[in-house]
Amino acid sequence: MFEVEQERIDMLEAIEEFLTRKQFAQLRALLATLEAPDVAILMEDLSMEQVPLVFRLLGKEDAAEVFVELDSDQQELLIQGFSNAELKDILDEMYVDDTVDIMEEMPASVVKRILQHSDPQMRRSINELLKYPEDSTGSIMTTEFVDLKSDMTVSDAFRRIRLTGPDKETINIGYVIDVRRRLMGIVTIRQLLLAKPDEIIGDIMNSNPLSASTLDDQEATARALAKYDFLALPVVDTEHRLVGIVTVDDAIDVLQEEVTEDMEIMAAISPTDKPYLKSSIWETVKARTPWLLILMISSTFTSQIISTFEDALAACTVLTIYIPMLMGTGGNCGTQASVTIIRGISLDEIDFSDIWDIVWKESRVAIGCGAFVGAANFIKLLVLDKWILGNDDITMQVALVICLAMICTVLFAKLVGSTLPLLAKKLGFDPAVMAAPLLSTMVDAISLLIYFQIASMALGI
Amino acid sequence: MFEVEQERIDMLEAIEEFLTRKQFAQLRALLATLEAPDVAILMEDLSMEQVPLVFRLLGKEDAAEVFVELDSDQQELLIQGFSNAELKDILDEMYVDDTVDIMEEMPASVVKRILQHSDPQMRRSINELLKYPEDSTGSIMTTEFVDLKSDMTVSDAFRRIRLTGPDKETINIGYVIDVRRRLMGIVTIRQLLLAKPDEIIGDIMNSNPLSASTLDDQEATARALAKYDFLALPVVDTEHRLVGIVTVDDAIDVLQEEVTEDMEIMAAISPTDKPYLKSSIWETVKARTPWLLILMISSTFTSQIISTFEDALAACTVLTIYIPMLMGTGGNCGTQASVTIIRGISLDEIDFSDIWDIVWKESRVAIGCGAFVGAANFIKLLVLDKWILGNDDITMQVALVICLAMICTVLFAKLVGSTLPLLAKKLGFDPAVMAAPLLSTMVDAISLLIYFQIASMALGI
The missing domain is CATH 1.10.357.20 (SLC41 divalent cation transporters, integral membrane domain)
Incomplete structure (x- = not known):
């Protein structure tokens, strides 16, 4: 993290020097030492020509993480320049809730292109999430969570987590659902690790966990996560079917936005989303x-x-x-x-x-x-x-x-x-x-x- | 969570009715359905005589969680009334950072009593944490984290987590340290689960993770957790030895406090800690x-x-x-x-x-x-x-x-x-x-x- 402004300026100069001298291997090594949000901050100060150059030097996973953090003008610029294969690679690495957030800022042509290059399951999730009203809990949730059945054993659960885990936003909590996908309970990875392999999930899960509803105000849901110290909160539809989860990092973002809004209102400014x-x-x-x-x-x-x-x-x-x-x-x-x-x-x-x-x-x-x-x-x-x-x-x-x-x-x-x-x-x-x-x-x-x-x-x- | 004020009032009336009729079994069952922060909110409206009664009906683990959420007057009241065995039970269930937060508000006699009934390891940690200045990262960290060695295999790591996990504030991240306890890397539970049992921790860990320093301002550390979407951030001393971690739930509390402070200052009020x-x-x-x-x-x-x-x-x-x-x-x-x-x-x-x-x-x-x-x-x-x-x-x-x-x-x-x-x-x-x-x-x-x-x-x- 850039504790001092000078650090950021020095780093920017180093990047620009590598670019001018075309020392791409060194630049790649330098970028690999940085965290995604910091790379995104640095890229904001680069020129329109430099941004795609630097972006292509990032590793596949880092690229997706940096992409999510960029501002929407730069995201659009990059997508316009992506080959179809490049776009698909980035989309595969991104979580569905982040993809939806990005799409909400893009012109229709870009939205169409993103949908074309998402796999069918992703496309379904995107369309689902795009439906929820702004500021609703549905609009900030992700549909990528670990779902378990109550009659699984602990070792079944671990097998399922190992199989499906790589694509999930968090594996720290598993959500237990019945055949009609109604939420029955939650089980933390800690509970699984401390249980015996042949114990039954239904016996160790916490039944009747707190949940939010897709149409709840996002601020209320974020406050609940903060109040109860949860890492994620399950989100259910009107028939108590589990449709997604809200993770604590997204809750923090909502809380920060709401505070900015409150401060703006108190200072007699109509709140806006843009920095x-x-x-x-x-x-x-x-x-x-x-x-x-x-x-x-x-x-x-x-x-x-x-x-x-x-x-x-x-x-x-x-x-x-x-x-x-x-x-x-x-x-x-x-x-x-x-x-x-x-x-x-x-x-x-x-x-x-x-x-x-x-x-x-x-x-x-x-x-x-x-x-x-x-x-x-x-x-x-x-x-x-x-x-x-x-x-x-x-x-x-x-x-x-x-x-x-x-x-x-x-x-x-x-x-x-x-x-x-x-x-x-x-x-x-x-x-x-x-x-x-x-x-x-x-x-x-x-x-x-x-x-x-x-x-x-x-x-x- | 009490979405509507009326819910809270109804619940309070139910509790008071059970107390009057001495229907303790029913009250115990009712309390078990509530989350700890909600029980704490309800207890604020009970009388001095009712608080210890209700508190003793909580399960051991719930009792510790509720205790942490109470305001300091009620905590003091309860501690004064605890037998030594009761005090020891609560202390055993509480995380050391929460214990320290509570002790900072207590009179000297209560502090002494808490130290007497903590086990030696806990006492050492408490004394350590009490040393850090207010508003420093040291003052909000916990010393209860999972530490691993880089030459362990993944199955060694799981064994260690199963053995020491129950007392740790989070097991979602393991911290890899060398013989001099210097921070070498971090490994998430997801990485461990997706790795083969005989892989070596040193090969799969993320080296040179970001860390905070014990004397860093708590707000800077909390902002870093929010910015990088971390669930916890390691805290090192001046010799880069790992001394603790800050978890995201504590970071949220710090961010909320700092926002309240900013708003108070903007409204020409000197900030205070108390609600x-x-x-x-x-x-x-x-x-x-x-x-x-x-x-x-x-x-x-x-x-x-x-x-x-x-x-x-x-x-x-x-x-x-x-x-x-x-x-x-x-x-x-x-x-x-x-x-x-x-x-x-x-x-x-x-x-x-x-x-x-x-x-x-x-x-x-x-x-x-x-x-x-x-x-x-x-x-x-x-x-x-x-x-x-x-x-x-x-x-x-x-x-x-x-x-x-x-x-x-x-x-x-x-x-x-x-x-x-x-x-x-x-x-x-x-x-x-x-x-x-x-x-x-x-x-x-x-x-x-x-x-x-x-x-x-x-x-x-």
Whole structure:
């Protein structure tokens, strides 16, 4: 792995030098020392002419592994250049779930060519997997697993694993099915190794294992793998027939994607599948602008509120100066609470039934935070702004108004920030999507109303 | 797994009913159908008296698995109540890395008791693991792995796995070491199963496997497991001696923790280890207040800027109304860019060498976003605010000033938002920690300066 960026740059230079000097044997030896994901990263920085050259120097098995890791433009380029025999070789080495992932990004002509050069069994599996909706468990599962029968002996099972194992994505778990292919149990390779050769699979298997359903949300399935520390989870159809398995490496990928999505949503970006540097200017603009516009609508309310109190502000202009601070603190408090709750919901630590505990807790936290922030602000107003910077408009009364407004804003922002995501979830919306724009709109508007209300009562304006 | 909250509540009621009626046999049978993490979740909602009762109904192996998943208060409660024999039983079933994780949360008296009842080999391992610094790879590894010698035959290896396997965290990979315990290679159970019994391990193993070092950051190691799709990664000391392995389930936990930490930092919260509902009011206040204060300092600058332009604002009060909208849009644009870059850095998709590509890309994106937002705003000002709401202070000139300021603010915010995390990373700081407060301070201040500068030039105030 490239711990330091410099390592990657040095390696790239070495590859380019071997290519220029046509020292292919040395290059082949160098590539053989690298792991597939690292080769793929390096190939991203090579030119369109260099990529096929380097790719053909990889061993058959390595080539398939590297191919899976490349980005789709390079995959397409390579497939276009492949002879039929080369394409068949790569397809034979690839797992069916990876093949399907790649095909989903390819133009129709390439998809057709891939199907033509897959063997019939593979073609059936591909067509099967292509059917499942995006984000479903079916779309991330593989159909290549070890299936066993409950009346096999342990040595029968080993024979079957040795026979069919080379093509399976994992042999660490065997899946026991009945004649109608319904899932009966699972047996780990550890259990098989520690059992006697003539023991019966049905006697040593774990019956009624947890399973996912093909149409389950992929995130729920990935979370289950993480929660139960499973290496793979069986996937069944509506009649409880075993149709595939989801392996932990694919679950990790799903979890990472979902986290990126959550972060994007929290930062007011519509989630996209493509990495930042691969997406076009237009795609990025499209992902970002709608949320900026929605959030701008929110500021229409604040503008309206400020303009309603324009006369009061004109009478006491010093109040204007502290509007950004007040709204900023409100926004920060709201975000602190909402992100905590949204993450808690994602990790299954928090659900709607906790709402009263959360309201009670946030109220106390808000009073704590509000007291500190209010006191610090009071001192800052009188010492820094009035005394040192000489702003004589700040009277004791004004300072008290600002601090009181701040404490109320903190309390309000924390309560809204913590409850909105829970309510959104309860109503069936994504907590992050619903919470962010609504939260900022509400907190901005109400913090101003609180401020002006307190000011007009206390200062009589 | 509890897909629906209701399922969990129903199950809890069933357990409490069995407990009240003292129907322990039925309760034992019910518990046996559940997975350990689910039992642990249910036990969190039981009373202090019920927990030990339910715990004693679990099978020996299940009990250890559930114990590991409980929160530390309940673990401590149970240990206090265990007889020495019970404690020893649990410890025998637990993996050493889990034991160490638990011990790190326990008071000294409990730690001592655990050490007294561990067998000597376990005690040595525990003391070894307790030495590694928090967040190091050493602190998340386990010392229970299958070690093989390169001159063994495949059937020797199987004999060794059958003999030592039951205590190992995984038997899916065997680690080949030399007489000085230096890591020579790895061999998977699949390779062993597909090889002939008399083949020599040294001939079939993968030599020079990737490894982590005990003092490597745990996040880097977890990312490597995710990137290379490994089920476990060997960990070596400074002399390349194999001291442990990190398994994929622990890597997932680390990745989840690190994501939570990143999100907390982005939301201006100091990261804590404890789940939200478990942390005290004071801990939550302590995690949130410092950042609110730091961000308040930022608003000192904005207050200063506004007060400098107080006279201009008094001359043209309509400008005040749009300050929150302008600063809000600037803040949103900055966050959009910075979160995208921070996540890209975390996922190893972006590094410092991409900075010019990013600046070029963000400039174009900013012009695109700015154009849309500016145009929408222009229409809104003239149609909604002036025409419909009848604010006659909005002249064509004022509307142009506001929109021009908005476009400049978007451009500036996106450039600062995208480059700050990269600069922070380059200087060795956490991109998220450095970026958030600095970003909001800079964007707030500069967007106001841009606004007032353009206003005073265009409107002559």
